[in-house]
Amino acid sequence: MSTKEILKESIPFKNPKEAVFTGNGWFVVGQSAGKKDIMAKKLEAEKSKRKVLLIGGVHGNETEGVRFMVDFCKEFAKDEQKSPFDFGLYLLPLLNPDGFFKYERKNAAGIDLNRNMSTKDWAEEYTEEKYNPGKYPGSEPESQILEQVVNMYKPNYIISFHSWKPLININGPAEPFAEKMKNKLKMKIVKDIGYPTPGSLGTYAGWERNIPTITLEFERGMKLEEVYRYAKEGVLDSFTVL
Numbered sequence: 417m418s419t420k421e422i423l424k425e426s427i428p429f430k431n432p433k434e435a436v437f438t439g440n441g442w443f444v445v446g447q448s449a450g451k452k453d454i455m456a457k458k459l460e461a462e463k464s465k466r467k468v469l470l471i472g473g474v475h476g477n478e479t480e481g482v483r484f485m486v487d488f489c490k491e492f493a494k495d496e497q498k499s500p501f502d503f504g505l506y507l508l509p510l511l512n513p514d515g516f517f518k519y520e521r522k523n524a525a526g527i528d529l530n531r532n533m534s535t536k537d538w539a540e541e542y543t544e545e546k547y548n549p550g551k552y553p554g555s556e557p558e559s560q561i562l563e564q565v566v567n568m569y570k571p572n573y574i575i576s577f578h579s580w581k582p583l584i585n586i587n588g589p590a591e592p593f594a595e596k597m598k599n600k601l602k603m604k605i606v607k608d609i610g611y612p613t614p615g616s617l618g619t620y621a622g623w624e625r626n627i628p629t630i631t632l633e634f635e636r637g638m639k640l641e642e643v644y645r646y647a648k649e650g651v652l653d654s655f656t657v658l
């Protein structure tokens with residue numbers, strides 16, 4: 417399938433300001449390296465102080481995760497301000513619009529955003545160009561935005577939606593959340609994906625800030641219209657641990 421076909425099938429818009437990421441409480445949280453707007457939405461819970469951060473499209477070619485976020489937002493982020501759950505929500509459906517609109521992993525500067533976070537283990541060496549971690553930790557605007565959201569919003573639980581081979585990668589105290597998810601998703605839970613990932617969100621938020629963080633890897637190439645149906649119940653179940 418061509419990039420164009422994949423994009424056409426994956427997302428009902430050509431610009432992140434269109435479709436679900438416009439009006440109705442959506443705001444521009446910052447701009448990408450390629451000067452594209454990064455959209456966000458914050459929904460407050462009436463009483464609870466618990467908060468969840470959901471992220472899609474850190475890697476631009478992992479459209480499965482963006483599609484999950486689009487469908488999730490359509491169902492649960494209709495209101496301008498109010499969360500439909502008993503916890504608050506911060507939604508970042510497409511962190512890497514540069515990569516997404518080119519169907520590429522990295523941002524416009526050629527940096528892997530999941531190797532660029534300001535972690536203690538950030539490393540300048542890399543094995544393959546697709547893992548280019550940037551010139552210094554947190555060098556990319558997308559990483560700065562994500563770090564700011566984590567530090568200011570202080571979520572109690574984070575899920576970042578990716579695609580590769582199906583697995584639930586946990587960082588920090590995320591095991592109970594992952595166990596709930598696993599029952600419905602039938603994926604295995606791993607603490608380690610098999611190779612080092614310095615500068616990742618999992619390390620930044622999970623291990624260094626003790627926030628339960630899940631990197632949910634959908635099967636790359638799965639039918640995009642099936643992603644949400646497949647994962648919704650498992651994701652919702654994991655919220656019950658909060």
Ligand SMILES: [Zn+2]
Nearest residue numbers: 475478578579
């Ligand atoms: Zn990824």
